[in-house]
Amino acid sequence: MRLLKAWFSATHPRCWWALAHGVAPSIEHREGLRGLDVDLVLDVGANRGQFTLMARLLLPQVPIRAYEPLSDEAAVYRLIHGVQPGIELFELALGDAEGSAVLHVSGQADSSSLLPIGELQARLFPRTAEVGTRRVAVATLDSLGGHWGYARRALLKLDVQGFELNVLRGAKVALQHCAFVYAECSEVPLYSGQALRTDVESFLRTEGFVFRARFNPSFANNRLVQADYLFCRN
Numbered sequence: 565m566r567l568l569k570a571w572f573s574a575t576h577p578r579c580w581w582a583l584a585h586g587v588a589p590s591i592e593h594r595e596g597l598r599g600l601d602v603d604l605v606l607d608v609g610a611n612r613g614q615f616t617l618m619a620r621l622l623l624p625q626v627p628i629r630a631y632e633p634l635s636d637e638a639a640v641y642r643l644i645h646g647v648q649p650g651i652e653l654f655e656l657a658l659g660d661a662e663g664s665a666v667l668h669v670s671g672q673a674d675s676s677s678l679l680p681i682g683e684l685q686a687r688l689f690p691r692t693a694e695v696g697t698r699r700v701a702v703a704t705l706d707s708l709g710g711h712w713g714y715a716r717r718a719l720l721k722l723d724v725q726g727f728e729l730n731v732l733r734g735a736k737v738a739l740q741h742c743a744f745v746y747a748e749c750s751e752v753p754l755y756s757g758q759a760l761r762t763d764v765e766s767f768l769r770t771e772g773f774v775f776r777a778r779f780n781p782s783f784a785n786n787r788l789v790q791a792d793y794l795f796c797r798n
Contacts (some may be wrong), residue, residue: 565592582617582644589621590614596746596779596794597622597719604715606705606738607631608658608731609723611674613641616651619721626650629711633657633700637673654711657702659727660734669696670725677725677755678702685754688784704734717743726750726758732767739771745795751788761793774798 569588573579579589597619603626605619610630619628627650632638638655645651657667657678670676675685675692686693705712705720712718720735720742722728728747732739739745745768749761759767765775773795781791 576621578621579617582613585640585643587612587614587617587640587644589618591618592780593618593746593792594622596777596792600719600744602626602717602719602743604629604712604718604741606712606718606720606742608705608721609674609725610637610641610653611723612637613644613653615721615723616641616645620645620648620651628652630654631656631658633667633702634669634673634676634698652711654708655701657700657727658705658724658734659702659730660704662703662707663701664699665702667698667700668694669698671695674723675725677727678730679726679755679758682754682756684752688754688789705731705738706735709737712738712741715741719744719746721745722747726753726755728764729759729767732764732771736771739773743797744776745773746792747795748790748792750790752790754790761791765793765795768795772798 569591572591573583573588605628607616607630610632616628616630630653641653665678668677668681671691681694718741749764751761776794776796779792782789
């Protein structure tokens with residue numbers, strides 16, 4: 565996958581600046597994004613801007629609001645995307661209550677979570693064990709209506725390492741402005757106290773969304789561990 569990302573970035577001039585700073589577009593999300601009719605992308609768990617870069621390539625006219633609580637990752641995101649019109653980053657975690665919380669920092673920053681990192685996560689995905697903690701600001705998506713209030717067909721992307729249901733519970737009003745939810749969900753508990761894919765799907769069903777497709781499945785011992793799931797408004 566690394567070689568494929570490098571090749572893709574090298575053949576797309578709009579990726580060159582990001583690649584020079586160690587960031588390649590998350591090409592694994594091409595199929596999930598392709599053909600979606602949306603008027604806003606909400607990139608929750610933006611990390612260094614990999615998903616934003618892919619979204620901008622496929623949806624060049626669609627504005628993007630991104631959320632990332634780790635300051636080092638946010639700094640790289642701003643370096644890559646900061647001068648592009650229509651892209652805004654907010655150095656925040658999202659959840660179901662406003663305030664602050666302890667972020668469990670992983671050896672791989674994009675595996676950090678507001679939930680404790682479980683033994684199974686560290687075993688299945690080497691180098692993702694906890695290396696420290698950091699207190700970060702937390703908001704609910706519903707408290708940020710100015711970011712999405714004009715949208716009618718937003719895409720809500722969630723990559724928050726087991727905290728998906730918490731974010732959704734804090735986004736009941738925002739979800740009414742969304743046409744799609746694209747979330748990485750686990751089938752087995754990788755973080756302490758996390759909701760699994762069945763919990764997320766059940767919640768979204770009550771909010772008027774139905775399962776549409778699964779992408780990027782990850783298996784261990786012939787068992788599905790996690791994947792990216794696309795839900796659409798029914």
